[in-house]
Amino acid sequence: MSEKSPPEKSTNLPRRQWLKAAGVAAAAGGLALGVRQANAGAANTASTDDGVLDVAIIGAGLAGLTAARDLQLAGCNSFVVLEARDRVGGRTLNYNIEGGYVSEVGGQWIGPGQTAVADLARQLEVGTFPTYYDGKTVILGGDGRMEIDLKGTFGTDEAVSGKLSQLSRDVPSGAPWKSPKVGELDKLSVGDWLAKQNIKPEDRFGWNASITLSGGAMPAKMGLLHFLSMINSADRDYSQLDSIKHSAQETRFIGGSQILSIKMAKQLGDKVRLSTPVRAISGWDRDVVTLQTDHGEVRARKVIMAIHPALCQQVQFNPPLPEKRAALQRAWPAHSPARKTAMVYRRPFWRDKGLNGHIIQASGPVIWAFDNSPPGGEIGVINAFVVNAQLPSEQDAAKSILTELYARAWGHEALSPVAYHDQDWSRGDPWTITCVSAIPPGFWSAHGEALRPPCGNLIWSGTETAEIWAGYMDGAVRSGHQASLQVLNALRRA
Numbered sequence: 001m002s003e004k005s006p007p008e009k010s011t012n013l014p015r016r017q018w019l020k021a022a023g024v025a026a027a028a029g030g031l032a033l034g035v036r037q038a039n040a041g042a043a044n045t046a047s048t049d050d051g052v053l054d055v056a057i058i059g060a061g062l063a064g065l066t067a068a069r070d071l072q073l074a075g076c077n078s079f080v081v082l083e084a085r086d087r088v089g090g091r092t093l094n095y096n097i098e099g100g101y102v103s104e105v106g107g108q109w110i111g112p113g114q115t116a117v118a119d120l121a122r123q124l125e126v127g128t129f130p131t132y133y134d135g136k137t138v139i140l141g142g143d144g145r146m147e148i149d150l151k152g153t154f155g156t157d158e159a160v161s162g163k164l165s166q167l168s169r170d171v172p173s174g175a176p177w178k179s180p181k182v183g184e185l186d187k188l189s190v191g192d193w194l195a196k197q198n199i200k201p202e203d204r205f206g207w208n209a210s211i212t213l214s215g216g217a218m219p220a221k222m223g224l225l226h227f228l229s230m231i232n233s234a235d236r237d238y239s240q241l242d243s244i245k246h247s248a249q250e251t252r253f254i255g256g257s258q259i260l261s262i263k264m265a266k267q268l269g270d271k272v273r274l275s276t277p278v279r280a281i282s283g284w285d286r287d288v289v290t291l292q293t294d295h296g297e298v299r300a301r302k303v304i305m306a307i308h309p310a311l312c313q314q315v316q317f318n319p320p321l322p323e324k325r326a327a328l329q330r331a332w333p334a335h336s337p338a339r340k341t342a343m344v345y346r347r348p349f350w351r352d353k354g355l356n357g358h359i360i361q362a363s364g365p366v367i368w369a370f371d372n373s374p375p376g377g378e379i380g381v382i383n384a385f386v387v388n389a390q391l392p393s394e395q396d397a398a399k400s401i402l403t404e405l406y407a408r409a410w411g412h413e414a415l416s417p418v419a420y421h422d423q424d425w426s427r428g429d430p431w432t433i434t435c436v437s438a439i440p441p442g443f444w445s446a447h448g449e450a451l452r453p454p455c456g457n458l459i460w461s462g463t464e465t466a467e468i469w470a471g472y473m474d475g476a477v478r479s480g481h482q483a484s485l486q487v488l489n490a491l492r493r494a
C-alpha cells in the first residue's frame with residue numbers, strides 16, 4: 001500500500017492477450033480458478049500507452065479489494081484502488097488489544113450459505129472459529145434479571161419466524177421489487193406486520209433486538225419486502241439469519257475480519273492508494289473517465305464504484321447521473337451508523353458461572369452484548385451493540401455505565417476491565433454512512449430497477465448490489481467478483 005500516487009505506467013505490453021485469456025476464464029464461470037491458468041500465459045502488465053488505466057476501483061473495502069484481486073489474478077495490472085481512508089477494510093475494523101489479540105468493531109460474523117467470503121478466507125489462509133454461546137444468556141429489564149439458555153438463538157417465536165420464512169419464498173433476494181407480491185408487501189414495515197401477529201408484550205423486545213441487529217433498524221423503520229429479501233438470502237429460513245447456531249452469527253475469523261482486506265491489500269501492493277478520496281467523476285459517458293481525487297487526476301476506461309450507494313451522493317458527477325440512478329442514491333437511507341463497544345477482561349470469568357457472556361437488555365443502552373473473546377478464551381472480551389442516544393459519547397462515562405450493567409449481569413468482576421474501545425461509526429470520518437442498510441417500505445418498488453445497471457463506464461459494486469447476502473461481508477465479496485467479471489467482459493469487447 002502507498003499513500004502517494006505513483007504515476008500511471010505507460011507500457012506497450014499485449015493487453016489483448018490477458019483480456020482474451022481472462023474472458024475465457026470468466027466464460028468458464030470460475031474466475032478465481034481459471035485466472036491462475038490465464039495468468040501463466042498472459043503478460044503481467046496491461047497496456048496504458050495513453051496514460052489511461054483500464055480500471056479504477058473506488059473503495060478498498062471487501063468489495064473493491066476482491067474486484068482488484070480478481071483483476072490481478074486475471075493478469076490485468078492496469079488498475080488502481082482509490083481509498084478515502086488511511087486504512088483498508090471499510091466497514092470491517094479490528095480493535096488491536098495488547099498481547100496480539102483482536103476484537104472486531106465492525107462486521108465480524110459469517111454463517112451457512114456465505115460461501116463467497118468463506119472461500120476468500122480459505123484462499124487467503126485465514127482460519128475461522130465458532131462464536132461462543134455455551135451457557136445462559138442474561139436478560140435485563142428494569143431492575144429485573146433473568147438467566148435463560150437460548151441455545152444459540154435469540155428466542156424469537158418459532159411460529160412467527162416460520163411465517164416470515166414462508167413469506168420470504170416469494171421475495172427474490174437480489175431483486176425484491178420483482179416479487180409477485182410487491183404491491184402488498186412493500187406497503188408495510190416489519191413493525192406493521194409484527195403488530196398483527198399477537199406477539200406477547202414480553203416477547204416484543206426480543207423481536208426488536210433480533211430485527212435491529214439483523215437489519216440495522218427497528219421493525220417500524222424496516223420495509224417488510226426488504227426484510228423478506230434478507231430472509232430469502234438465508235436459505236428462506238429466518239433462523240439462519242437471526243441466530244448464532246447454524247446461522248449468520250455462527251463463525252468468526254481468526255485475526256479478525258479486517259485481516260481479509262489487509263491480506264488482499266498486501267498482495268496488491270502499491271495499487272492501493274490510501275487517503276485518496278474520489279471527489280468528482282467526469283466523462284463517465286465517454287471512452288475515458290476522469291476521476292478527481294485529493295491527490296490529482298486518475299483516468300480509466302472503466303470505473304468500479306465499490307462504495308455505499310448513499311456515499312455515491314458525495315461524489316460529483318459530470319454529466320449528472322441519469323435521474324433514476326440519482327434518485328436511488330438520494331433516497332437511500334443514510335441514518336446514523338451503529339456503535340459497537342469492546343470491554344476487555346483478564347479472563348472470560350462469566351464462563352466459570354455457566355454464563356455465555358451474552359446480555360439482552362429490554363430497554364437501555366445495550367441492544368446485545370456478547371462474548372467476543374479470542375478462540376482459546378485466553379482473555380475475556382465483551383462486545384456490545386449499543387443505542388447511541390442512551391449511552392454518553394464521552395468514553396469514560398460510557399465505560400462506567402457499561403461495567404455497572406455488566407456487573408449486574410455477571411458479578412463484581414465485571415467492574416475491573418483492563419481496556420475499553422468504543423467505535424461509534426457516525427463519528428471519526430464521513431466514510432461510513434450506514435452499517436447495514438435498513439431499507440424502508442416503498443423503497444424497492446420505487447428505486448430497485450436502478451440498483452445495478454451500469455451508467456456508461458461506471459459499474460456499481462459494494463455489498464448493497466449483491467444478488468444474495470446484500471449488506472453482509474459475503475455480499476461485498478460477491479459484488480467484487482461480479483464487478484470484475486463485468487469489467488473484464490466489457491474490456492474484452494472494447
Ligand SMILES: Cc1cc2nc3c(=O)[nH]c(=O)nc-3n(C[C@H](O)[C@H](O)[C@H](O)COP(=O)(O)OP(=O)(O)OC[C@H]3O[C@@H](n4cnc5c(N)ncnc54)[C@H](O)[C@@H]3O)c2cc1C
Binds near residue numbers: 425
Ligand atoms: C458495526 C457493523 C457490524 C456489522 N456486522 C456484520 C457481520 O457481523 N457480518 C457481516 O457479514 N456483515 C456485517 N456488517 C456489514 C459488513 O461489514 C459490510 O457489508 C461490508 O464490510 C461492506 O463491504 P463493502 O466493500 O461493500 O463496503 P465498505 O466496507 O463500506 O467499503 C467501501 C470503502 O469505500 C471507501 N470510500 C467511500 N467513499 C469513497 C470515495 N468517494 N473515494 C474513495 N473511497 C471511498 C470507504 O472508506 C470504504 O473503505 C457490519 C457492519 C458494521 C459497520
